[in-house]
Amino acid sequence: MPTMADVAKRAGVAISTVSYALSGVRPVSPETKQRIQQAIEELGYHPNLLARGLAGKPTRVVALLFPAAPRGLSQVQLEFVSGAAEVASRTDHALLLWTSAGEDQQVLRLAMEGLVEGLILMEIRLCDPRVVTLRKLGYPFTMIGHCQDNEGLSFVDFDFEEAARVSVRHLAELGHRYIACLTYSPAPLEMGYGPAVRSKRGFETALEENNLNGLACVYDGSPQQAYQVMWQVLAAEPSTSAVIVTSDLAYPSIVQATTDFGRRIPHDLSLVAFMSQRGAELATPPLSYVEIPAHEMGRIGAELLIERLEGKEQQPTQLILPAQLAVRSSSGPPGAHRSVIQVHSQQGITGSVESSTKVSRTIYRKKGESP
Amino acid sequence: MPTMADVAKRAGVAISTVSYALSGVRPVSPETKQRIQQAIEELGYHPNLLARGLAGKPTRVVALLFPAAPRGLSQVQLEFVSGAAEVASRTDHALLLWTSAGEDQQVLRLAMEGLVEGLILMEIRLCDPRVVTLRKLGYPFTMIGHCQDNEGLSFVDFDFEEAARVSVRHLAELGHRYIACLTYSPAPLEMGYGPAVRSKRGFETALEENNLNGLACVYDGSPQQAYQVMWQVLAAEPSTSAVIVTSDLAYPSIVQATTDFGRRIPHDLSLVAFMSQRGAELATPPLSYVEIPAHEMGRIGAELLIERLEGKEQQPTQLILPAQLAVRSSSGPPGAHRSVIQVHSQQGITGSVESSTKVSRTIYRKKGESP
DNA sequence: GTGAAAGCGCTAACAC
């Protein structure tokens, strides 16, 4: 494997000249540059990233910390990955996938090993130990999700609370009086997994607002468990005529359990699921769903980090993408158009709309925090 | 950020002693080790990966090269990623995601930059320029997919040819006489994208074997294009009563086009799709599908590479996972059980079954290449 | 059992 020294020797110049010719930090005469270029090609030289990094240059490597998934990641989580990967690739960064098992510990390790310049965190809890650690260290990171206290942090999230409210409202309008809401949380809810807590809260608020009865269930396990929970829900409260499923992981279980229980969808039971568009398209009978713009979220998470690393944006950016209830278009190719029934609104926070590459982003900043 | 020198100073020993205490390559007295350990903790020291790598130690970083996906990756491709990530995490490796745009060029760059120890390639063509390059370099890599000439290479693939044959046979048994097969290929078929070529061949062979008529279509674009192609197929040949879809990316388009055309599934048209289990579960009416064990393939791809890197396995391993036609179980939680209708067989290659963590692997080696 | 010192391949002063 040829080194810079090899190139220098072959071109008959000093090592530093090669370095400067490549970086352009210092002028190099055209002839020299030419000879160096030739030597590089003849030798098939490629700069060594390790050495470059050790000498203090940015490595252009960012990491995505994702949860250890015993049963594989959900569609939504995978789309976070693909979104982040897209941005990394576009900005000439490498994306390191890291499974965070030991929480806190692992985070530190990655952060300190010098290879990775910044972190994207997924599966954020309301009080997340990783966030506490990284913040203390002043290490660059962004979150897909957000905590209770996000002072000075950048993140992109989806408005799960509103998503649940929109779903309930929709079901109420359809005439349902008793609604169940099934939420996935990777650990006891007490640990405060954001989407679970917020969906549940939104669901409960909406029940009150619409003067309905219902039941919120949280399960933290396998598809099998989701199946059982759903079955129990149907058995316990026969008047349940609509269900909201907040995780695409559980969706198949819910459908199956319902069918096995002897109810037909959508005749005997209405279903609203939180899903990525891709996931919803696979569900053959047109499905009412709240689209989680997962790919987009992955993209933005990475963009925020990289902007920060490049020093472009020092102000923290906090995005909560709006929830919309969508129904699969009844004809035409998938993805072509969807009818939007209800759009987002949220209290206590000022919202302004800004155009983005693919969707309109709604940016919420706490008052007085304007850029 | 504390360095080894800081630790050494604090512990009152030489740098090398710290190094040896950590690596265990040379005995260090218990007391010294103790003092060093304490210094490490007090300082919050973490070894620098870059320096370690530069000094000749393995970096424990492997990369997964995945295709630039204008419209996001398919479910199957994403599962390759999650499978590989799982293994990397388990074996204490980091997984670098790299989007290969400039083919050949990029591959080289990664390989030479010194950071990455080995590559996993996806989207393999029958004659793949990346493979040619890497092989010439003697750089460690494995493939998810395989080429025409795989002499000395390790790979895991899925038996697309048999998958198509099994599907046709199944449809023939159901009484269908005219079958269409829709295949996705990211580029003109002439470039020889493995799964496309092999599915098509399997389909054509099976038509002959079963004395049927049919049509094989390849589309290389968007869901919209898939929709149009499907529509044209139905319009051109009204007797088409069954369709095989070899990519989960196209599945929604196909279903939608069929419905819009005025045919009902499965009443007027039978569908068999190649999908991951997760994808199939999302399709609500029980779907006949050939399960592409994508997560498993990603896992094996990574395992083969890492085994090779650790020097455990120098013999190339070539796996072609068998194709099975599955039908969604009509009750019980998803993933619990599936009925297997047909299993794999292939000519010209000797097969032997070996147990793996999750599925039974069938290993095919060319004759005379036995380990 | 421990230290001193020579690299690994690169960048960035500091000379000239």
Next chain:
DNA sequence: GTGTTAGCGCTTTCAC
């Protein structure tokens, strides 16, 4: 416009 050289943080001889 170019060469010389001191690090970056670690591993690993070679000495004691």
